Amino acid sequence: MQSTPEKKNERSVFPFTAIVGQKEMKLALLLNVVDPKIGGVMIMGDRGTGKSTTVRALVDLLPEIEVVENDPFNSDPRDPQLMSHEVRKKVINNQEIPITKTRIAMVDLPLGATEDRVCGTIDLERALTEGVKAFEPGLLAKANRGILYVDEVNLLDDHLVDVLLDAAASGWNTVEREGISVSHPARFILIGSGNPEEGELRPQLLDRFGMHAQVGTVKEPELRVQIVEQRASFEEAPEAFQQAWEASQESMRQKVIQARERLKSVEISYDHKIKISQVCSELDVDGLRGDIVTYRAAKALAALGGRNEVTAQDILTVIPLCLRHRLRKDPLEPIDSGLLVKEKFAKVFGSPMES
Numbered sequence: 001m002q003s004t005p006e007k008k009n010e011r012s013v014f015p016f017t018a019i020v021g022q023k024e025m026k027l028a029l030l031l032n033v034v035d036p037k038i039g040g041v042m043i044m045g046d047r048g049t050g051k052s053t054t055v056r057a058l059v060d061l062l063p064e065i066e067v068v069e070n071d072p073f074n075s076d077p078r079d080p081q082l083m084s085h086e087v088r089k090k091v092i093n094n095q096e097i098p099i100t101k102t103r104i105a106m107v108d109l110p111l112g113a114t115e116d117r118v119c120g121t122i123d124l125e126r127a128l129t130e131g132v133k134a135f136e137p138g139l140l141a142k143a144n145r146g147i148l149y150v151d152e153v154n155l156l157d158d159h160l161v162d163v164l165l166d167a168a169a170s171g172w173n174t175v176e177r178e179g180i181s182v183s184h185p186a187r188f189i190l191i192g193s194g195n196p197e198e199g200e201l202r203p204q205l206l207d208r209f210g211m212h213a214q215v216g217t218v219k220e221p222e223l224r225v226q227i228v229e230q231r232a233s234f235e236e237a238p239e240a241f242q243q244a245w246e247a248s249q250e251s252m253r254q255k256v257i258q259a260r261e262r263l264k265s266v267e268i269s270y271d272h273k274i275k276i277s278q279v280c281s282e283l284d285v286d287g288l289r290g291d292i293v294t295y296r297a298a299k300a301l302a303a304l305g306g307r308n309e310v311t312a313q314d315i316l317t318v319i320p321l322c323l324r325h326r327l328r329k330d331p332l333e334p335i336d337s338g339l340l341v342k343e344k345f346a347k348v349f350g351s352p353m354e355s
Contacts, residue, residue, distance in 0.1 A: 012234075012238035012239070012242065013056055013057055013059070013060055013242075014053050014056075014057050014231075014234055015057060015060065015241070015242055015245035015246075015248070015249050016054070016057035016058055016060060016061050016249065016252065017245055017248040017249055017251075017252050018230060018234075018241075018245045018248075019050060019053070019054055019057060020218070020223055020226055020227050020230065021218050021223060021227075022049065022050060022054060022215050024213045024214060024215065024321065025043050025045075025051070025054055025213040025215050026054060027213075027301075027317070027318075027321070028041040028043070028211045028212075028213040028321050029041060029054065029055065029058050029191070029213075030058075030061075030256065030304060031211070031297050031300040031301060031304070031318070032189050032191075032210065032211070032300075033058065033061070033062060033189070033256055033260075034256060034259045034260055034263060034300040034303055034304055035260075035263055035296050035297075035299070035300040035303075036187070036188075036189050037296060038210040038211060038293055038296045038297055038300065039168070039169075039190075039208070039209060039210025039211075039289075039293060040168060040189055040190035040191055040192070040209050040210050040211070041189075041191055041192075041209060041210060041211040041212070041213055041321075042153070042191075042192045042193075042194075042201070042206065042209040042211070042212045042213070042325065043055075043191070043192065043193040043194075043213045043214075043215060044193070044194055044195070044196050044212070044213070044214055044215070045193075045195070045196075045214060045215030045216055046195065046215070046216060046217050047195055048217070049215045049216065049217055049218075050215070050227075051151075051193040051215060052149075052151055052193065055106075055147075055149050055191055055193065056106065056149075058106075058147070059103070059104065059105075059106045059147065060249060061249065061252055061253050061256055062103065062104040062253075062256070063104070063253070063256070063257050063260075064101045064102060064103055064104070065101065065102065065103075065104055065145060066078075066099055066100070066101055067099070067100060067101070067102050067145075068083075068087050068097050068098070068099060069097075069098035069099060069100045070098070071084060071086075071087060072084075072137040072141050072142075073087075073137065073141050073144050073184045073185055074102070074105070074142075074144045074145045074146065075087040075144075075185070076145065077097055077099045081171070081185065081187075082144070082145060082185050082187060083185065084184050084185065085183070085184070104145065104146045104147065105142060105143065105145075105146035105147070106146060106147040106148075106149055107139050107142050107143040107146060107147070107148050107149065107188075108149050108151070109139055109148060109149065109150045109156075109164075111151075111152055111155055111156060113139065113160070115159070115160060115163060116138065117138055117139060118138050118139050118140060118160060118163060118164070119138045119140055119163065119167075119173055119175050120135055120136055120137045120138035120140070120141055120173070120175050120182070120184075121135070121136045121138070121175070121177075122134065122135055122136075122175055122177045122180050122182055123135075123136065135175070135182045135184075137184070138173075140164075140167050140173040140184075140186040140188075141173070141184055141186065143186065143188040144184070144185050144186050144187060144188060145185075145187060145188070146188055146189070147188060147189045147191060148164070148168075148188045148189070148190050148191070149191045149192075149193075150164070150190070150191070150192045150193070151193050151194075152193070152194050152195070152198065153192030153193065153194050153201065154192075154194035154195075154196075154198055154199050154200060154201050155194070155198060155199070158202065158205065161201070161205050162205070164190060165190070165205065165208040165209075167186045167188075168186075168188060168190045168208075169208065170186075171185060171186060171187040172184070172185060172186055173185075173186035190209070192209065203329075206325045206326075207286070207287070207289060207325065207326055208289075209325065210289075210293045210296075210297070210322070211293065211297065211318075211321045211322055212321060212322075212324055212325035213321060214324075214338070255304065256304075258306070259300070259303040259304040259306075260303075262303040262306070262308070263299060263300060263303040265308055266299040266302045266303050266307070266308055266309070266310065267308060267309055267310070268295055268298060268299055268309075268310040269309075269310070272298075272310060272312070272315060273291075273295065275315075275348050275349055276291055276294050276295065276298075276315060276319070277291050278348050279319065279323070279341070279344050279345055279348050280294075280323065282344055282347075282348070283323060283326075283327055283340070283341065283344055284327075284328060285323060285326045285327065286326065289326070290322060290323050290326045293322045294315065294318060294319050294322040294323065297318035297321065297322055298310045298314045298315045298318050298319075301314045301317060301318055302314050312349050315345070315349070316342065316345055316349070319341055319342075319345055320337075320338035320339075320341045320342055321338075323341045324337040324338045324340075324341055325337075327340065327341070
């Protein structure tokens with residue numbers, strides 16, 4: 001209830017459930033919210049296809065989380081893996097920790113951001129004169145337990161992308177200056193978006209994103225008209241538009257919350273695991289990330305569908321998103337990489353391809 005006045009002062013966000021089309025992008029985002037360990041999503045597509053709008057709309061579906069009050073790292077008051085060192089010391093010493101609830105944060109990383117802005121800085125003068133580790137937190141601290149969004153990620157400096165992916169993979173950010181080291185938890189869902197015309201990410205960086213969604217301009221005239229009319233209605237009266245979609249938004253929120261709770265009880269059969277690994281092997285996917293992400297994404301989809309057992313259809317739905325960016329590029333290959341994955345799935349699983 002406390003968040004209501006705060007919400008009124010916030011910038012109006014287009015409702016996630018009102019977004020027309022772009023099923024692949026929306027699904028990838030929802031699955032990463034259900035299981036953040038999937039490893040984030042890279043969204044590639046034409047300009048003006050709603051990539052940024054959809055990512056920002058996602059935040060409104062996320063549940064509130066408990067955090068330690070006035071903690072710059074959004075420390076979890078109960079999970080030691082998600083606590084800063086200061087909070088952990090207080091817990092060990094049985095000190096009382098003030099707890100509050102907050103909405104999951106989405107942090108935008110600007111293209112011109114420096115490494116200090118992203119990772120944080122250590123005040124060396126204070127460290128040397130006062131003997132304290134004076135740390136100024138960066139964007140990774142703010143994004144802990146939330147979402148870090150990088151628009152035009154393919155234009156970001158490769159070194160900075162490396163830093164982001166390392167933090168996302170390890171769950172920790174370490175800053176070292178002149179022999180002084182500070183670490184803090186940095187577990188976040190990394191979402192990148194970009195336009196393929198402006199260049200692709202290096203394959204070894206692309207591989208570190210859990211999923212890869214492709215979006216395109218809607219071709220059907222009726223859908224285009226619907227999108228334009230909805231956008232016009234939203235810009236004319238944002239609050240009224242949001243109210244009209246609130247029931248749908250709340251239904252999706254509950255679905256996400258229930259899926260997160262159900263996830264731990266979802267099973268994937270050994271036979272399905274073997275076949276997923278066979279698909280990865282026959283497609284010459286390097287490493288085991290493809291196998292692991294496909295298991296996780298299929299389980300998250302089953303949880304979102306209210307089921308405790310992964311089906312072949314769940315795997316077919318997610319496997320192109322999990323593998324297409326891990327295939328070796330063949331410039332002479334005319335077939336879309338996602339379709340290539342589906343064809344291999346049909347061969348291994350012995351079932352027809354469905355959309």
